[in-house]
Amino acid sequence: MTLIRRLYCILCLVSGVALLAASSPAQEADSVLIDTAGVEVTPAPAPPVNVGARDTPSDEGYSITVFWELSADDRPGEDFVTGYRILRAETPEGPFREVGFSSVGATSYTDASTEKKTDYYYRVETQADGASSSSPVIGPVQSTAQWFNFNLLNLLIIEGIICLAILYFIYSAKSGKKLFLRKIAGLEAVDEAIGRATEMGRPILFIPGIQDMDDVQTIAGITILGRIAKTIAQYDCRLHVPVSRSIVMTTARETVKEAYLSAGRPDAYSDDFVNYVTDEQFGYVAAVDGIMVREKPATCFYLGAFFAESLIMAETGHSIKAIQIAGTAMPAQLPFFVAACDYTLIGEELFAASAYLSNEPRQLGSLKGQDVGKVIAMVFILLPVIVLTLGAIFGWEFATRAGEFVRDWFRLIQM
Amino acid sequence: MNNRVLAYIVVAVGIAVFAILAATQGFAVTMGAFFTIGIFSFLYKDNPYYKFSEAVFVGISAGYWFVSLFWQNMVSKLYMGIQAAYNTTFVEHAGWDDRWMMLLGGLLGLFMLLRLFPKIGWLSRWSLAVIVGATAGLYFINYFVSNGIIQLGAIIAPLQSFTEAGKLDWWGTISQALLVAGTLSGVVYFYFSKEHTGAFGGVAKIGIWTLMLTFGASFGYTVMSRMSLLIGRMDYLVGTWLGLIR
Amino acid sequence: MNFWVRLMTIDRRIIFLFVVIAVTIPLFLNISQEIVVSTEVQTGFDAFSALQPGARVLVACDYDPPSSPELQPMAVATFRYCLDHDLKFIIIGLWPQGPQQANAAFETVLGYPISDTITYNGKTLIYGRDWVNLGFQAGNELVIQRMGSSIPAAFPRDYRGTPLEDLPLMQGVQNFNNIDFVMNISAGYPGVYEWVQFGVDRFGVRLVGGTTAVQAPLIYPYYGSGQLLGVLGGLKGAAEFEGLVGVSGKATQFMLSQSFAHVIVILFIIVGNVAYFVGGRKQKKT
Numbered sequence: 001m002t003l004i005r006r007l008y009c010i011l012c013l014v015s016g017v018a019l020l021a022a023s024s025p026a027q028e029a030d031s032v033l034i035d036t037a038g039v040e041v042t043p044a045p046a047p048p049v050n051v052g053a054r055d056t057p058s059d060e061g062y063s064i065t066v067f068w069e070l071s072a073d074d075r076p077g078e079d080f081v082t083g084y085r086i087l088r089a090e091t092p093e094g095p096f097r098e099v100g101f102s103s104v105g106a107t108s109y110t111d112a113s114t115e116k117k118t119d120y121y122y123r124v125e126t127q128a129d130g131a132s133s134s135s136p137v138i139g140p141v142q143s144t145a146q147w148f149n150f151n152l153l154n155l156l157i158i159e160g161i162i163c164l165a166i167l168y169f170i171y172s173a174k175s176g177k178k179l180f181l182r183k184i185a186g187l188e189a190v191d192e193a194i195g196r197a198t199e200m201g202r203p204i205l206f207i208p209g210i211q212d213m214d215d216v217q218t219i220a221g222i223t224i225l226g227r228i229a230k231t232i233a234q235y236d237c238r239l240h241v242p243v244s245r246s247i248v249m250t251t252a253r254e255t256v257k258e259a260y261l262s263a264g265r266p267d268a269y270s271d272d273f274v275n276y277v278t279d280e281q282f283g284y285v286a287a288v289d290g291i292m293v294r295e296k297p298a299t300c301f302y303l304g305a306f307f308a309e310s311l312i313m314a315e316t317g318h319s320i321k322a323i324q325i326a327g328t329a330m331p332a333q334l335p336f337f338v339a340a341c342d343y344t345l346i347g348e349e350l351f352a353a354s355a356y357l358s359n360e361p362r363q364l365g366s367l368k369g370q371d372v373g374k375v376i377a378m379v380f381i382l383l384p385v386i387v388l389t390l391g392a393i394f395g396w397e398f399a400t401r402a403g404e405f406v407r408d409w410f411r412l413i414q415m
Numbered sequence: 416m417n418n419r420v421l422a423y424i425v426v427a428v429g430i431a432v433f434a435i436l437a438a439t440q441g442f443a444v445t446m447g448a449f450f451t452i453g454i455f456s457f458l459y460k461d462n463p464y465y466k467f468s469e470a471v472f473v474g475i476s477a478g479y480w481f482v483s484l485f486w487q488n489m490v491s492k493l494y495m496g497i498q499a500a501y502n503t504t505f506v507e508h509a510g511w512d513d514r515w516m517m518l519l520g521g522l523l524g525l526f527m528l529l530r531l532f533p534k535i536g537w538l539s540r541w542s543l544a545v546i547v548g549a550t551a552g553l554y555f556i557n558y559f560v561s562n563g564i565i566q567l568g569a570i571i572a573p574l575q576s577f578t579e580a581g582k583l584d585w586w587g588t589i590s591q592a593l594l595v596a597g598t599l600s601g602v603v604y605f606y607f608s609k610e611h612t613g614a615f616g617g618v619a620k621i622g623i624w625t626l627m628l629t630f631g632a633s634f635g636y637t638v639m640s641r642m643s644l645l646i647g648r649m650d651y652l653v654g655t656w657l658g659l660i661r
Numbered sequence: 662m663n664f665w666v667r668l669m670t671i672d673r674r675i676i677f678l679f680v681v682i683a684v685t686i687p688l689f690l691n692i693s694q695e696i697v698v699s700t701e702v703q704t705g706f707d708a709f710s711a712l713q714p715g716a717r718v719l720v721a722c723d724y725d726p727p728s729s730p731e732l733q734p735m736a737v738a739t740f741r742y743c744l745d746h747d748l749k750f751i752i753i754g755l756w757p758q759g760p761q762q763a764n765a766a767f768e769t770v771l772g773y774p775i776s777d778t779i780t781y782n783g784k785t786l787i788y789g790r791d792w793v794n795l796g797f798q799a800g801n802e803l804v805i806q807r808m809g810s811s812i813p814a815a816f817p818r819d820y821r822g823t824p825l826e827d828l829p830l831m832q833g834v835q836n837f838n839n840i841d842f843v844m845n846i847s848a849g850y851p852g853v854y855e856w857v858q859f860g861v862d863r864f865g866v867r868l869v870g871g872t873t874a875v876q877a878p879l880i881y882p883y884y885g886s887g888q889l890l891g892v893l894g895g896l897k898g899a900a901e902f903e904g905l906v907g908v909s910g911k912a913t914q915f916m917l918s919q920s921f922a923h924v925i926v927i928l929f930i931i932v933g934n935v936a937y938f939v940g941g942r943k944q945k946k947t
Contacts, residue, residue: 062810100838113835155560182610211850213543214550247543250530279484280476282727286454286469293461307849308875311637319673332875335634338627346626348605371608377563378602381570385595388573403571410568458677483757487799553802561858561888569886633878636895640731640874642684642922643896646915647730649685660688 046072061145166369173361186343197298203238205297209304220354221304229259285309314340665940705869705891714747722759728848734912736766796820802855
């Protein structure tokens, strides 16, 4: 072979080797390094980049959000990177301790264990099996409280409209305008039921539920008790109100006393009309059942918040052939009252009855204002559903986007 | 043999049976069975056995709640909270401790008791106002979001739904249509500003029918719940007490 | 009085007798019933089983002895699963007897009374390291709200009075961010409702709710909207959960009685309605 050909072969050989070396992939994620002791070690993954931290917006001041861009080794479908460790210290030199762990693909973490007005420093480590690499330390950053939670802005708008409507109707009612409320079946039966008890010479039993005065149903029940007690005072009938909470007892006594006073019968009132039994649910209903069977009231009113005892009371009342008028906003108990009682005020009808009977402007105005809320709800259910359905049928992109916008507007509310 | 003598014999035999079972099966278990059967006897008719069981149950439960609330609230929160706050402020000299606010709670609780004194009983209304107002404020956001806003967002979807293969899912479509129709008609039923007449009344009628269907389903679930409790009691009587089943 | 009218006005005590017989006899029978798992229980179990060993599970036992036939099996199955899969659990109660019920359920799993060091399937578990019972706290939903910012502030001590800082499991547990999963077993108020409103919607808690069958229809909307990961409704839900956990507990045993009782109730409803329509018509004719 001539010298030139030899040189040419050597050149080709060297070029080939160089090409091979250049075309071999960057060190495979699962390729293995051998250290000086001959032990296999996992190579360190690439650290996360552009790490930052800021005070979490719209919160009470106890959290900082740390964010970053994915490590170069965090690729979809690969399992080299196992996650990200977030470490925190109060000085840039440390000591750093782990405050959280984010999974593969995550680009932020909310550290919700900070104190206000304290400098914090963070670094984020990419984790692989037995190896890790850290970002530079970032900081200082402090967490502070904000006055306004913008996450709830949508809620503010909706509740603001309803509250304004309520205030408007209360003002209208106070200024003498007659507010229309539809007839509520069951209310007309109240006077008839009281009259029946008077004729039969048997007492009237009133149960204002088993919850405390902080439950709005109890408040509604006590309001209706006031109206009923006034009629009972006029008819000179006996009233018995066994209660399950001590505060309800004192409130009910005041209400009944006032009712007797306004009926012109303060002499007929006695504290014994209202008595405390027990806080225990089934102990209370056992006592009420005993009262029903022994005193045999002609009329039983169940108006308030009830739980499992509702059926027991209604069944016992049915067995003693009393007229039973019930009202509750507890959906689980309504079926029993509907089945066993003569009249049932369903859900909001209890509050409507309270407003109807008391004719109090605030209650009437509240009810009317809530009706505005119902109209808003109906509109926001019907229109987006129609728009989304038409968009899906006819392929109207704008309709689908509009409907989804409304849907997401509701879902955006995060407390 | 007259009824009174018969009653005495029945009671004597009953006491003897329970005494034997208490000795063999355990006193506490037998007491549980004694009161269980006593309450169950009401299903036959009201009787002194039931009245006794009811009185014991009511008395024990009232006493239990009193003791429980005393130790959980008065001692655990009020007394120990104030004690801890005192230590922080005056012993450790670490400044203000939020638990001093328990004093305000205790004061409001004391105001409730002032109802017993007519001249200053009006102070109890402040405590009531705090309870009612705080609850209303708490629920103003949480209840509305959880039960109103999020539920509204969940209903808003096109009526037709499709399977993963892209075919029309008839059951899903009917479900969604029923959900939307039921929700709307139910809301119409509870609209108090208009009389339920004409077309509006017709929709309200659909609403009340929807409600009744819901109540029926709820009733069925509750029958299941009550039966479960009865099964538990029967298991206690025949299993735990009499040991007839394992 | 014709037959149908007599059937309609049957003494209720006869109905009670039929129900008691229907409920009691199956307890003596050794027949197992196939339990079909419903979607809401399956998704709840799937979320639970996705937890890694060492995860912290908050088990909120918000019920008392009257509801234990339905709810105690759920607690037993939950603790069994936690022990089998090395999950750490923290017991709390918003009802006074809840933590005691939890202890009773734990003892059912172990088969012997609880002590500070217990052995289960060859594993040694130490109180304070592998499980804690923080006891009852009065305050209802306000306790949940407090836990959202600070669990040590809501529960400064465990049920024995040990400060939280002395319990290794509670080291680093500041609020719900440090809790991986919540299983709430509740009989009423406070319960799943409050946990959804104050725990899930406010603090992003991952929650599965176990309730009595009375409450279950009210909880399903939360499952439908994604606020709840799963619902265990009543005795049936408990039996399904037991099956998924791999144990045949009280709920599975009671399902036969439940089925018999339901059949009796359905029969009486049918008979009553037939008597009402047929008897009423005959009454009108006469």
